[in-house]
Amino acid sequence: MMQEELNGIKIKVTPPGPEAKKIIELNDKYLARSTQSLPVVGKLGKGVYVEDVDGNVYLDFASGISVTNLGHLDPYVTQKVEEQLHKLWHFPGTDFYTEMQVLAAKSLIEVTPGKFNKKVFFTNSGTESVEAAIKIAKSYTHRERFIGFIGAFHGRTQGSLSFTASKPIHHKGFFPSMPGVEHVPFPNPYRNPFNIDGYEEPDELVNRVIDYIETYLLKTYVPPEDVAGILAEPIQGEGGYIVPPMNFFKELRKLADKYHIPLLIDEVQSGFGRTGKFFASEHFGVEPDVITLAKSIASGIPMGAAVMKEEMNFSENGLHSNTFGGNLIASAACVATIDEMKKLNAVENAAKQGAYMKKRLVELQNKYNEIGDVRGLGLMLAIDFVKDRRTKEPNSKLRNDVINNAFKNGLILLSTGSSAIRIIPPLIITQEQVDEGIEVLDKAIKMSK
Ligand SMILES: Cc1ncc(COP(=O)(O)O)c(C=O)c1O
Structure with a gap:
């Protein structure tokens, strides 16, 4: 697949697919243990999307732990x-x-x-x-x-x-x-x-x-x-x-x-x-x-x-x-x-899309009692999963299940703290891409409850 075609989530085979599994096995053979949190094997990137070795295309709401703020392979850089x-x-x-x-x-x-x-x-x-x-x-x-x-x-x-x-x-x-x-x-x-x-x-x-x-x-x-x-x-x-x-x-x-x-x-x-x-x-x-x-x-x-x-x-x-x-x-x-x-006015876009993303996350919070808190500034956002909104007891199991189910449906997410998921897409994200991610997140929460 050409990188230009990375313009939407596409799950061809439930990840990790056969090629990903092979590389993960070799990784475990040769590399020291680290923080490994998702079995995603990246191959190509373009903007807010990443393709894995099995041809699955993911929307990247992790930005390589807040690194690829301009998206993958910005042409000018x-x-x-x-x-x-x-x-x-x-x-x-x-x-x-x-x-x-x-x-x-x-x-x-x-x-x-x-x-x-x-x-x-x-x-x-x-x-x-x-x-x-x-x-x-x-x-x-x-x-x-x-x-x-x-x-x-x-x-x-x-x-x-x-x-x-x-x-x-x-x-x-x-x-x-x-x-x-x-x-x-x-x-x-x-x-x-x-x-x-x-x-x-x-x-x-x-x-x-x-x-x-x-x-x-x-x-x-x-x-x-x-x-x-x-x-x-x-x-x-x-x-x-x-x-x-x-x-x-x-x-x-x-x-x-x-x-x-x-x-x-x-x-x-x-x-x-x-x-x-x-x-x-x-x-x-x-x-x-x-x-x-x-x-x-x-x-x-x-x-x-x-x-x-x-x-x-x-x-x-x-x-x-x-x-x-x-x-x-x-x-x-x-x-x-x-x-x-x-x-690209990337900072302004982070403020604009961040406000929109937060609004969409608050909608999810209104829909699911399990989301105790939505917080953050710009596109440095998080949702926190709780067992009970009153006690705010962290629900790390639900948080982890949501991340895994989102991944299977083409959205890459990272955890933070004991029970939160960070929402940190590239700053160049569009409103349509925010909606695309929220749709998968919504589905993942429904599947995980
Ligand atoms: C606030 C902060 N400081 C320092 C570090 C360490 O950075 P590095 O992993 O590049 O050593 C991190 C990494 O996540 C961080 O978030």
Whole structure:
């Protein structure tokens, strides 16, 4: 099948089909175990669709874990990557110099929040961006302790893992990771951490979290002058797509400023237009001191970055470096991705189709008692399955069944948290494609109840 023909769901054989099964068997023979969640074997991609090795065509509501924000094989990004492939692939941007790396850094500086001067450190993944942010904060402040949030996900290497607090499996057998990270509750409005007798006002929830940090940490056992940074996701990703009350980050910023603690914001998942603004931080009116990026910044060519306020720049050569950071293919893809996002109004489309998608999801919530919550911003949306709307007890079995039944009917979905499904299609999705996905989701819920 030609990629151009990928223009609608087509299930020829119940997946995983015979060819997929063969590859999955070989995969299990040769590859280390990882997070495998769906038996889908991708072969071709175009826009919001992916074809598997048996000729089934799926609508992709996972975007490669929020990576292919421009859809698969965006023609302009593909052209720019192809051009670079014929010039120079790798010329280490940390030791030497390339124009493409400079252009990529300039493009990132222009789109990230804050009109102040910034510097970019390029990495190859989200976890490596967080590792860079940890080092930036430590070397700038000459301090060693940090504050992170329960429910957070920042990666799986030893430094970022020390902040990750969304599932025990991430830590199982790996203790100790980097010492010095204290975790505090995140203001989760749906299952709020201080919930004793029901609903609390968002303002009160925020006040309680801020007060907790100040009273029980900074004034009790974590001297603020030892704290190198507070690290947070604007919207918790792997932890369940948790959107905090809109004033949370302004209050967190006030607290951080009061004690001269840098604010490190992880936009690896929420960034690059996903939420209907270029960065989720913009919804909350906060300008990070360091912002960590990866996933979609080069449309699927591995790339990450830590963008910091200029004064936080490393003070000496050699304090931090790597081999592949700013790789030319990735840099070309990053510049092209940002240009293409602007040309296609991808961020505006995420806001528009996100609002429509949310409306359609709320319709499903009105139809099925099992959907306890619909949440998110732009096209960073989630539906949460519960056993009982009153107790909000998570229903992970139903959630998993819905994902499997949706897959069998041509819709690729990913889970998040204990009982939610994330809805994160490419930002270029049309209203017809939203409807196509909702139809399958509706059918999958009906089949799974
Ligand atoms: C917010 C956030 N930070 C960091 C990471 C780690 O990124 P990577 O898997 O590229 O290491 C992720 C991955 O899902 C993430 O969602």
